[in-house]
Amino acid sequence: MSIARWLITRLIVVIVLGLLLVWLAYAVILPAYVSGQYRRELSLDHVTGQTGESVAGSEDAVYFAARYTCRDTVTVISGPAPDAVYWMIGIYDNRLMRIPGGHLNDSTVEIGEDGQFRAVIQPGPGNAQSTLECGHRQGGIVIMRVFLPADPDAVEAPNIEQRPLE
Amino acid sequence: MNAHWRHEALRALWQGALILLGLLVVLVGGYAAIYQFSWASDPHWIEAHRDRFRLPDLAENLRWFWIHQDSQYWVVRVRLDRGPITLEGQPPHARYWSVTYYAGEQTNSSINNANVVLESDDMYRIVITADLQPGLPNQIETRPGETRATIELRITIQAFDQPVLLPDIWQNDTLLVEGVRP
Numbered sequence: 001m002s003i004a005r006w007l008i009t010r011l012i013v014v015i016v017l018g019l020l021l022v023w024l025a026y027a028v029i030l031p032a033y034v035s036g037q038y039r040r041e042l043s044l045d046h047v048t049g050q051t052g053e054s055v056a057g058s059e060d061a062v063y064f065a066a067r068y069t070c071r072d073t074v075t076v077i078s079g080p081a082p083d084a085v086y087w088m089i090g091i092y093d094n095r096l097m098r099i100p101g102g103h104l105n106d107s108t109v110e111i112g113e114d115g116q117f118r119a120v121i122q123p124g125p126g127n128a129q130s131t132l133e134c135g136h137r138q139g140g141i142v143i144m145r146v147f148l149p150a151d152p153d154a155v156e157a158p159n160i161e162q163r164p165l166e
Numbered sequence: 167m168n169a170h171w172r173h174e175a176l177r178a179l180w181q182g183a184l185i186l187l188g189l190l191v192v193l194v195g196g197y198a199a200i201y202q203f204s205w206a207s208d209p210h211w212i213e214a215h216r217d218r219f220r221l222p223d224l225a226e227n228l229r230w231f232w233i234h235q236d237s238q239y240w241v242v243r244v245r246l247d248r249g250p251i252t253l254e255g256q257p258p259h260a261r262y263w264s265v266t267y268y269a270g271e272q273t274n275s276s277i278n279n280a281n282v283v284l285e286s287d288d289m290y291r292i293v294i295t296a297d298l299q300p301g302l303p304n305q306i307e308t309r310p311g312e313t314r315a316t317i318e319l320r321i322t323i324q325a326f327d328q329p330v331l332l333p334d335i336w337q338n339d340t341l342l343v344e345g346v347r348p
Contacts, residue, residue, distance in 0.1 A: 009174075013182025014189070021186075060264060060278050085280070086262045086322055090234045103235050105323075145234070147262045147322065148280050 031094035031138075038141060042067045047077075047144070049157045062155045064144040068121050070134035072165045075121040077142065079158030081111045085148035089119050091132045093140040101125075101133040117158075122165065205314050206245045209342045211332050214239035214318070240319040240332060247313040248337055250295035255333025255345055257282065257290055261323035267294050267306045268316045275306045290333075 042048055047064040062082075068075045068091065077089065089109070091102035104119055110129035111117050121132045121142060134140070142160075149155045214233065233239060244251050253265060257279060264278035277292050283303035284290055292304045294317065299305065308315065321330060335343040 009178040010182045010185055013178050014186045017183055017186050060276050060280070086236070088234060088236060098234055105236055107323075143234075148278065 026095075034094050034096055035139075038067060042141065044069065044162065045160065047157050047160055049155075060148055062146040062149055062152055064146075064157055066142050066160050067139060068134070068142050068160075069139040069162065070121070070123055070137045071139070072123075073162050074165050075142070075160060075162050076118065077121070077144075077158050077160050078116060078118040080115055080156050081106065081109075081117045082146045082155050083150040084146045084155070087144065087146040089132065089142065089144045091121055091134055091140055091142045093134075093137050096141065099132075099134060099137070099140070101135075104130070104132060206243045209242055209244055209335065211240045211242050211319075211343060211345075214241050237320055237322040238324060238330065240321070240330075242317050242335060242343060243314065244294075244317060244335070244337070244342070245314050246294070246296070246308050250293050250297075250337070251317070251342075252336040253292040253294075253317070253333040254289060254336065256288065256331045257284065258321045258330060259325035259328035260321045263319070263321045265292050265306070266318045266320065267308065268318060277304050277306060292333075 042065055044067050047066040049062065049064045081087075084106075086106060088103065088105040090104075091099050093099055102121075108129060109117050109119060110127070117130075119130050119132055120126060121134055123134055123136065125131065125133055132142070144158060146155050257263065260279070262279060264276040266276040277290075282290050282292070290304060292306065293299075293302070294306045294308060294315070296308045296310065296312070298307050317335075319332070324330060329346070332343075332345040334341060334345040
């Protein structure tokens with residue numbers, strides 16, 4: 001076999017296998033790893049609260065996190081609007097990337113007269129003031145960040161519940 | 167003939183796989199080595215996540231997954247074993263901002279817009295040091311023995327008509343990173 005033919009055939013194999021490996025890492029391994037990590041730490045039916053001192057955040061913030069499922073499921077998050085300089089709720093996919101259309105903050109979320117907010121994670125669009133659209137994704141992580149709360153100890157964890165998509 | 171081509175194809179497959187493995191070891195290992203050994207050799211602010219596919223910043227951006235759209239994240243890698251780090255700058259016009267020193271997941275100390283003490287020229291000077299000076303404001307204590315760190319400037323809900331003014335970074339009277347002044 002000529003050297004050129006040897007090189008070309010091996011180069012083709014390298015490219016094909018390389019692309020396959022990249023796809024595998026991005027589409028299968030990374031989501032599986034992330035899901036596996038957070039399946040141990042986070043729940044589907046209640047939020048886990050942590051201060052910024054114990055997670056990769058900031059000590060002047062309070063964080064709440066939970067897992068959510070997007071397939072045929074609606075996840076409702078509700079609770080009192082925190083008294084803080086800034087707070088937000090955002091959803092991330094199984095690669096921990098933020099999802100377009102999956103972000104609400106204290107200026108955009110609808111807050112009732114009773115001071116309660118209610119946000120819904122669902123596959124399709126809905127009320128812009130209360131919907132976090134997860135699209136075709138399987139699931140991921142939802143995070144609520146509260147920056148500079150007036151009283152960090154008084155920040156209440158939101159409720160989270162799931163129901164089948166009608 | 168079929169057996170011959172099958173044999174050739176299999177040989178191309180395993181040899182190609184071996185070459186790929188070797189390339190991965192060299193590239194990934196080389197990148198990791200360069201990232202570690204060149205830590206803070208050319209300190210500069212990078213906007214985390216925005217330029218996520220720039221190769222020199224890739225390792226940094228891989229650690230910043232939790233980005234959300236209301237905030238800008240500016241990060242810089244520094245060495246702590248060459249003296250205290252001082253950030254000098256003008257406070258951002260934003261709902262919330264903070265300077266955080268990251269040393270892993272155990273300690274994430276911050277100076278923010280609520281607890282910062284501004285000087286007479288309305289500038290802030292934040293010192294990141296292992297030896298806290300009693301009575302001085304705006305100090306962040308590093309963990310003992312820590313030789314390197316990532317400093318993050320987080321700016322949330324920036325005023326749309328005001329530019330982001332990144333601070334200067336000093337170490338031992340040497341300007342490490344030149345920021346932006348008004």
